[in-house]
Amino acid sequence: xxxxxxxxxxxxxxxxxxxxxxxxxxxxxxxxxxxxxxxxxxxxxxxxxxxxxxxxxxxxxxxxxxxxxxxxxxxxxxxxxxxxxxxxxxxxxxxxxxxxxxxxxxxxxxxxxxx
Amino acid sequence: xxxxxxxxxxxxxxxxxxxxxxxxxxxxxxxxxxxxxxxxxxxxxxxxxxxxxxxxxxxxxxxxxxxxxxxxxxxxxxxxxxxxxxxxxxxxxxxxxxxxxxxxxxxxxxxxx
Numbered sequence: 154x155x156x157x158x159x160x161x162x163x164x165x166x167x168x169x170x171x172x173x174x175x176x177x178x179x180x181x182x183x184x185x186x187x188x189x190x191x192x193x194x195x196x197x198x199x200x201x202x203x204x205x206x207x208x209x210x211x212x213x214x215x216x217x218x219x220x221x222x223x224x225x226x227x228x229x230x231x232x233x234x235x236x237x238x239x240x241x242x243x244x245x246x247x248x249x250x251x252x253x254x255x256x257x258x259x260x261x262x263x264x265x266x267x268x
Numbered sequence: 269x270x271x272x273x274x275x276x277x278x279x280x281x282x283x284x285x286x287x288x289x290x291x292x293x294x295x296x297x298x299x300x301x302x303x304x305x306x307x308x309x310x311x312x313x314x315x316x317x318x319x320x321x322x323x324x325x326x327x328x329x330x331x332x333x334x335x336x337x338x339x340x341x342x343x344x345x346x347x348x349x350x351x352x353x354x355x356x357x358x359x360x361x362x363x364x365x366x367x368x369x370x371x372x373x374x375x376x377x378x379x380x381x
Contacts, residue, residue: 184367194357196371209368250366254301259313
């Protein structure tokens with residue numbers, strides 16, 4: 154009964170490849186997020202969807218494209234992978250806005266290594 | 269703009285020592301929430317606490333306690349009688365708009381046996 158799950162947990166791939174990371178939450182939350190954590194542990198929001206609508210789209214290369222087929226799923230597709238994309242990617246969800254006190258629940262992370 | 273500063277990059281203590289993690293924030297909002305998260309070596313991010321800016325009472329949960337001081341824009345976190353299992357990276361966070369959480373850089377706590 155995992156709350157927020159991500160697959161795969163580890164992803165090792167060559168530069169130039171295209172890859173996807175999948176995320177699912179069973180908490181019934183309306184909002185989902187993608188974060189990137191770099192090697193220095195900095196956590197940065199990338200995207201957020203609320204009820205399948207994109208509400209946060211930070212300055213990330215357009216090689217990154219999120220897709221939300223339904224409220225419970227938010228996938229991240231990355232085209233033409235580069236060395237600098239190596240990081241841990243976290244999916245998260247929340248019941249409502251964090252500005253109203255709702256915490257975000259995080260998945261276990263996907264460690265992406267681009268060779 | 270909303271900003272969270274965790275000036276301590278790393279803290280190393282011996283088991284049973286107390287450790288305090290500093291969090292200083294900047295916000296233009298008059299009401300806001302603050303959060304603390306823990307990231308153990310296994311990598312997952314675990315929610316610890318949220319605090320509303322209206323409530324300045326200190327919060328205690330077992331060996332964890334939080335000191336929120338609006339006058340100094342600080343929301344510090346103390347682990348009393350630290351244990352090896354407390355070794356983790358701890359993040360303070362502040363919403364920078366409705367849905368966006370701005371995280372501090374994190375403080376790595378190492379508790380040595």
